[in-house]
Amino acid sequence: MAKGLPLRSENYSEWYNELVKNADLAENSDVRGCMIIKPYGYAIWEKMQRALDDMFKETGHSNAYFPLFIPKSYLSKEASHVDGFAKECAVITHYRLKNDENGNGVVVDPEAKLEEELIVRPTSETAIWSSYKKWIQSYRDLPILLNQWANVVRWEMRTRIFLRTSEFLWQEGHTAHATKKEAVEETSMILDIYGKFAEEWMAVPVVKGRKTANERFAGAKDTLCIEALMQDGKALQAGTSHFLGQNFAKAFDVKFQTKEGKLEHVWGTSWGVSTRLMGALIMAHSDDQGLVLPPKLAPIQVVIIPIYKNDEQLDQITELIQPMINELKANGVSVKFDISDQRPGWKFAEYELKGVPVRVAVGMRDLEKGLIEVARRDNLSKEQKPLEGASAYITVLLDEIQVAIYAKALNFRTESTHEVDTWEEFQTKLEQGGFLSAHWDGTSETEDKIKELTKATIRCIPLDAEKEEGKCILTGNPSSKRVLFAKAY
RNA sequence: CGGGGUGUAGCGUAGCCCGGUCAUCGCGUCUGCUUUGGGAGCAGAAGGUCGCAAGUUCGAAUCUUGCCACCCCGACCA
Numbered sequence: 001m002a003k004g005l006p007l008r009s010e011n012y013s014e015w016y017n018e019l020v021k022n023a024d025l026a027e028n029s030d031v032r033g034c035m036i037i038k039p040y041g042y043a044i045w046e047k048m049q050r051a052l053d054d055m056f057k058e059t060g061h062s063n064a065y066f067p068l069f070i071p072k073s074y075l076s077k078e079a080s081h082v083d084g085f086a087k088e089c090a091v092i093t094h095y096r097l098k099n100d101e102n103g104n105g106v107v108v109d110p111e112a113k114l115e116e117e118l119i120v121r122p123t124s125e126t127a128i129w130s131s132y133k134k135w136i137q138s139y140r141d142l143p144i145l146l147n148q149w150a151n152v153v154r155w156e157m158r159t160r161i162f163l164r165t166s167e168f169l170w171q172e173g174h175t176a177h178a179t180k181k182e183a184v185e186e187t188s189m190i191l192d193i194y195g196k197f198a199e200e201w202m203a204v205p206v207v208k209g210r211k212t213a214n215e216r217f218a219g220a221k222d223t224l225c226i227e228a229l230m231q232d233g234k235a236l237q238a239g240t241s242h243f244l245g246q247n248f249a250k251a252f253d254v255k256f257q258t259k260e261g262k263l264e265h266v267w268g269t270s271w272g273v274s275t276r277l278m279g280a281l282i283m284a285h286s287d288d289q290g291l292v293l294p295p296k297l298a299p300i301q302v303v304i305i306p307i308y309k310n311d312e313q314l315d316q317i318t319e320l321i322q323p324m325i326n327e328l329k330a331n332g333v334s335v336k337f338d339i340s341d342q343r344p345g346w347k348f349a350e351y352e353l354k355g356v357p358v359r360v361a362v363g364m365r366d367l368e369k370g371l372i373e374v375a376r377r378d379n380l381s382k383e384q385k386p387l388e389g390a391s392a393y394i395t396v397l398l399d400e401i402q403v404a405i406y407a408k409a410l411n412f413r414t415e416s417t418h419e420v421d422t423w424e425e426f427q428t429k430l431e432q433g434g435f436l437s438a439h440w441d442g443t444s445e446t447e448d449k450i451k452e453l454t455k456a457t458i459r460c461i462p463l464d465a466e467k468e469e470g471k472c473i474l475t476g477n478p479s480s481k482r483v484l485f486a487k488a489y
Numbered sequence: 490c491g492g493g494g495u496g497u498a499g500c501g502u503a504g505c506c507c508g509g510u511c512a513u514c515g516c517g518u519c520u521g522c523u524u525u526g527g528g529a530g531c532a533g534a535a536g537g538u539c540g541c542a543a544g545u546u547c548g549a550a551u552c553u554u555g556c557c558a559c560c561c562c563g564a565c566c567a
Contacts, residue, residue: 032558085567088566154566157490157564157565158565214567215567305526342525343524343527344525344527346528348527363525363526366526
C-alpha cells in the first residue's frame with residue numbers, strides 16, 4: 001500500500017493531487033496558479049515533445065519562436081478572439097522598479113509606465129499573423145507551416161495542476177495556405193496526428209470530433225478536437241485543431257497574389273496540445289499504488305533492484321546482471337539499476353508510485369538458480385524468469401504492456417459510454433459518469449439549457465457519427481445524429 | 490467578486506472556546522548499532538519570528554482590531 005496516497009475511489013481529486021506530488025511529477029509554486037514541473041515529470045513531457053515534434057516535422061512543419069509579449073493593439077484586431085481571451089490576460093504596465101522612499105522595499109516606478117501595455121500571450125495567433133502580413137505577398141510564399149514550443153499565460157480563476165494552470169507549456173501550430181481546401185486538410189491531418197499520439201504513445205483512447213459553436217475556439221470557423229475519458233467518468237479535451245478560415249487574414253490584412261494575378265486573403269489553421277496531456281496521462285491509467293506509465297513515455301522503462309546483505313553480494317549480483325543491462329540498453333530500453341541505500345521494500349513501493357512499467361528484482365536466492373523476478377506495473381503481476389534470455393523477454397514485455405494499458409483504457413471507455421434516448425435516462429446515466437451518446441436539436445439554446453440543468457456539455461460531435469433520425473434529448477425536436485455529452489474538466 | 494474556512498518545524502497536525510511549565514504528536518532529516526525478498530527496529534540529535542502589525546494584560550499561539558496569504562463552494566474557464 002502506497003504511503004499517504006488516498007484511495008482513488010474515495011476522493012478522486014485528492015488522489016490525483018497527492019499522486020502528482022508523491023510521484024515527484026510537479027508541485028504548486030508560490031505564484032498563484034502556477035506549477036513547478038519537477039525533473040521526473042519534465043522527463044515525461046520531454047518524451048511527449050519529442051514524439052510530437054517528429055510527427056510535425058515528418059509532415060513538413062518547422063519550429064519557430066515568437067515573443068512572449070503581445071502589444072495590446074494586436075489582440076483587439078479580431079473581435080471574437082478578444083472576447084474569448086480578454087478576461088484572462090496578464091497585462092504588463094510598467095518596465096521598472098525602484099526602492100521605496102519610505103523604506104518599504106521595492107515598488108513599481110510610476111515614471112516607468114508603458115505607453116502601450118503589453119499582454120503576456122494567452123496564445124500567439126495575433127503575434128504570428130502580424131508577421132505573416134510581412135512575410136506573405138505571393139502564392140509562392142505559401143504554405144507556411146509553423147510550430148512553436150512555448151509557454152502561455154491564461155489567468156484562470158481556478159487552477160488545477162497540469163489540467164488548468166495559469167501558465168502552461170504547449171506547442172502551437174500556425175499555418176497559412178492559399179486555398180480553403182488545403183487549410184481544411186491541414187486541420188484534419190493535425191487532428192489525426194493528435195489522435196495517433198494519444199492512442200499509440202499515451203495509450204489513451206480518444207474520440208475525434210467537432211466542437212459545437214458554443215465550444216469553438218475564439219476566432220475559428222471550425223474546431224476539431226480529441227476527447228478522452230478519465231477514470232472518474234469526466235471528459236478531458238486533450239487537443240484541438242482549428243480551421244480559422246480567413247478570419248485572421250482579414251483582421252491582420254494578410255493577402256497574397258494568386259497565379260492568376262488576383263489578390264486574395266490567406267486561409268489559416270492553428271492547433272495545440274499542452275501540459276494538460278500530462279494530466280490526461282496520469283488520470284487515464286493510474287491506480288491506488290500510484291502512477292502507471294505506458295512504456296513509450298516512461299523515463300525509466302525497467303528498474304532493477306538488487307537484494308543483498310553486504311557489498312560482496314552486491315558485487316556478485318552486479319556481475320551476474322550486467323550482461324542483461326547491457327543487452328537491454330542495446331535494445332534501446334532505458335534501465336535503472338538502483339543501488340541506492342534504501343531497503344528493497346521501499347524501492348518496490350517507490351517505483352510503483354512512479355509508474356515504472358517493469359521491475360526486476362535480483363537476489364542471490366534466485367540468481368543461484370539462474371532466476372530473476374520480473375514484475376509488471378500495469379497489472380501488478382510478477383513471475384520468476386530465467387536470467388538467460390531475460391533481456392529479449394523484457395523488451396517484448398514492454399510492447400505488451402503498452403498494448404495492455406491501451407486495451408484497459410479502451411475497455412473502460414466502452415463500458416462508460418452509453419446511448420441514451422430519454423431525458424430521465426440522460427440524468428441517471430450522467431450521475432454514473434462517462435460519455436452519453438444522445439440526440440441534440442443543434443441549437444446553442446438547448447446546449448446551454450442542458451449545461452445549466454446538469455453541468456454536462458457537448459464534448460464533440462464525433463467525426464464518425466452515423467446518420468440516424470432521432471429526437472433531441474431535451475426538446476424532442478428532430479435530430480439527424482448523436483453527439484457526445486459528458487461532464488468535463 | 491460573493492459565501493465559508495484555515496494559517497503553529499521541510500510536510501501533516503494538537504493546543505485556542507476557558508490567557509500562566511503548551512509550544513504537542515506523527516512523518517521526514519541526521520548519527521550510531523542491528524537489519525535488508527513489499528515502504529525496518531531501537532537509541533540519540535537537529536529543526537520554531539506559533540502568517541504580519543498594533544492593542545488589552547504582570548503575562549498572548551490563545552482575547553481585540555487591522556492587514557496579508559492560502560484553501561473549499563459559487564461565478565469564470567476553446
